[in-house]
Amino acid sequence: MAEGHRRILVVEDEPAIAESVAARLRAEGYEVDIAADGPSAVRQAVETAPDLIVLDLMLPGFDGLEVCRRVQAHRPVPVLMLTARDDETDLLVGLAVGADDYITKPFSIRELAARVHALLRRVDRNTQQAAAKIVLGDLEIDPVERRVHRAGEPAHLTPTEFELLVHLAGRPRAVVPRDRLLTEVWGWNESASTRTVDSHIKALRRKLGADLIRTVHGVGYALEVPR
Template sequence: MTQVLLVEDDDVIREATQLALERAGFRVATAADGLAGLAQFRAQPPDVALLDVMLPGLNGVSLCRRIREESRTPVLMVSARDDSVDVVLGLEAGADDYVTKPFDTAVLIARIQAVLRRSGWSGPEEDAFVRFGDLEIDRAGLDVRRAGQPVDLTPTELRLLLRFAESPGTVLSRDTLLASVWDYAWGGDTRVVDVHVQRLRVKIGQERLQTVRGFGYKLRAEP
């Protein structure tokens, strides 16, 4: 399981975020201030650190700098402040991404997964070859076949399909897909997701990707 260090001084936000991350399959260690966060980081090095900017004891930017002096662990800064100066300070301190409160937890999870991918973290072992009905996906070889015949996908269509294959049967919102496939939020314009889903459906079968009205899409795992 992916180990996340969550350093957040607001009890409600910390507990709600921890619950959402654990439900998504992450193992979460928490701290309520910067000094405790640094001690926790050293005692149990995580795969990714999620740091609030305004922390008592040692603020998030300073904590990020300390972590970066000791490790290449991916760091996401979280703050209610979205001023460009604050964003630049966080990134210059070594953060890999900057998330503004209030945030959609699904988008936060997708951003965590994105920085992990960019850092080269491969995650727990998973089957390289998966099958959904007549659809076969070779994750290692990046090969997709339908009824035994090769399926020609664009790079974006392939990333989209692989994201669905990570969570078969799970409804993924358009914002989640934007953040995980395109690696950032697309300014609220989710039409790009709809267009690529429609193109992907033509190639893998209309029935394979199901629309869940008002929520998003899911890959049907059953035949």
């Protein structure tokens, strides 16, 4: 069961899917709101400040990618993206604009609920483990306030981007395998979605500089200590 009164926004234009997802999540103890198009999704996200958004990629008004961009620019929030096809371009773009995880239709409601639980547990765990500031060269990370600066300039990171950066910064220069990142950051026990890791690494490089994270081909990534 869900702890506390967590609020989830389900954004889905197919009423049958939206209602079945909402019913399962309510049965798990969550408060659930539903939006059926892009503009109303952004409006509700701003007004209700959900703890997590289940977001369909294809929507009327404007699509889920634009919803994700606008919501993340207003306030970082975990996003589970729904996509009707396993199109790698769509998935990578979705992850790049701030989605934390994705699930491909058709999906089981049980699996979706498990992904929601995992995302919220991860946010809770990292909040509880918040510690002193991390300073590596010109990179400064504040786990308590969840702020990141490089060379004095602030960087706007999504929840998962922040957690991935903190994880790599905890062992600077050490190479962390993709599978281990999936397990320790995402809480996944399988390695089928290593492109999720790759996409978030690309986002961190775009926001903090290409020199920050080194790729070790066929293995994983290491955070280089910036000068």
